[in-house]
Amino acid sequence: MRKKVFRKAKLFLLFLAAVFVFSIAACNSKTLWLQPGRINSTAKQAEQSDSAQKSAATKIVSHALGQAEIPLHPQRILVLDGSYLLDPLLAIGIKPVGAATCPYCIKSDTLNQFVADIPLVGHWEQPSLEKILSLKPDLIVGHIWQKQYYSLLSMIAPTVMIDTDSGVNFKKNLKYLAEILDRSDRAEEILAEYNERIQKFQQQLAEKLRTKTVSVLHLYGSNVAVYGSDFVPYGQIMLDAGIPLIPAYKNLKGYLELSLEALPDWDADILFVDILRVEDSGKLESSSFLQQPIWSTLKAVQNNQVYVVSWASTVVGPMTANQFVDELYRYFSDTL
Numbered sequence: 001m002r003k004k005v006f007r008k009a010k011l012f013l014l015f016l017a018a019v020f021v022f023s024i025a026a027c028n029s030k031t032l033w034l035q036p037g038r039i040n041s042t043a044k045q046a047e048q049s050d051s052a053q054k055s056a057a058t059k060i061v062s063h064a065l066g067q068a069e070i071p072l073h074p075q076r077i078l079v080l081d082g083s084y085l086l087d088p089l090l091a092i093g094i095k096p097v098g099a100a101t102c103p104y105c106i107k108s109d110t111l112n113q114f115v116a117d118i119p120l121v122g123h124w125e126q127p128s129l130e131k132i133l134s135l136k137p138d139l140i141v142g143h144i145w146q147k148q149y150y151s152l153l154s155m156i157a158p159t160v161m162i163d164t165d166s167g168v169n170f171k172k173n174l175k176y177l178a179e180i181l182d183r184s185d186r187a188e189e190i191l192a193e194y195n196e197r198i199q200k201f202q203q204q205l206a207e208k209l210r211t212k213t214v215s216v217l218h219l220y221g222s223n224v225a226v227y228g229s230d231f232v233p234y235g236q237i238m239l240d241a242g243i244p245l246i247p248a249y250k251n252l253k254g255y256l257e258l259s260l261e262a263l264p265d266w267d268a269d270i271l272f273v274d275i276l277r278v279e280d281s282g283k284l285e286s287s288s289f290l291q292q293p294i295w296s297t298l299k300a301v302q303n304n305q306v307y308v309v310s311w312a313s314t315v316v317g318p319m320t321a322n323q324f325v326d327e328l329y330r331y332f333s334d335t336l
């Protein structure tokens with residue numbers, strides 16, 4: 001009995017220490033704050049649920065920042081991204097209790113249907129720790145580039161970080177999340193369905209695409225960039241589908257901002273212009289970059305083979321990947 005009481009007291013003191021750290025962090029951030037009136041009530045809720053969480057079976061998993069002890073069967077998963085991490089979770093049948101969001105990104109209509117009733121915990125670049133704490137997650141999943149919050153998040157619940165610094169590998173992310181959440185069988189089914197869809201696409205369009213070239217430019221504000229095929233999910237899907245991207249993609253890793261002079265190097269028979277941000281969605285025609293004389297010299301522009309899309313922010317995982325394959329089929333069926 002004495003050991004049990006001592007263990008509870010120790011855990012509660014650790015929690016109070018976490019709250020104290022959060023309060024200090026609030027002085028240097030607009031979103032990392034805790035209202036004094038809510039600290040006590042939240043602490044009591046955490047203390048009441050802490051015993052049940054600790055008594056549950058756990059396992060050790062590896063992640064981008066080391067190892068974490070997580071529940072064998074977490075019931076309240078929270079993601080620090082409402083797209084690249086939300087998609088694979090939904091695909092394997094798990095709906096998180098909360099998610100961070102990218103307010104300036106164009107959203108997937110498919111994911112929007114699910115996000116509508118998922119509590120949001122703020123901007124994915126600066127999530128609200130108070131909101132996360134109030135949702136009482138038993139597992140938090142984030143990106144490696146959010147590592148500045150790792151220590152604080154780990155005081156709230158076991159936290160795992162996924163390495164997406166070098167790009168978002170949607171298959172790898174799906175397999176990893178499925179493995180740590182004991183849903184690997186479902187992940188294999190999802191990938192089998194995806195591969196079947198890819199094979200059908202190749203059977204119907206591969207021959208027609210053989211004589212064409214494809215390129216994708218990313219427009220944000222007055223800037224234009226290109227993304228490596230391994231950097232974003234849509235690029236990986238294009239490779240799987242055998243889309244004939246121009247040779248310049250072979251040596252491109254990550255992303256590259258383009259100057260006007262380099263624009264012809266990324267010309268193709270079929271050119272997609274990807275819009276990432278909501279604020280740019282209605283400004284394509286007035287974009288200063290596309291008003292430059294060099295734009296009108298591009299082969300795709302002259303042949304009226306330029307299409308506006310939002311793939312970088314809407315093709316984010318296995319659910320949206322399957323829809324993307326169908327979208328590719330529609331585009332190329334109409335243009336070939």
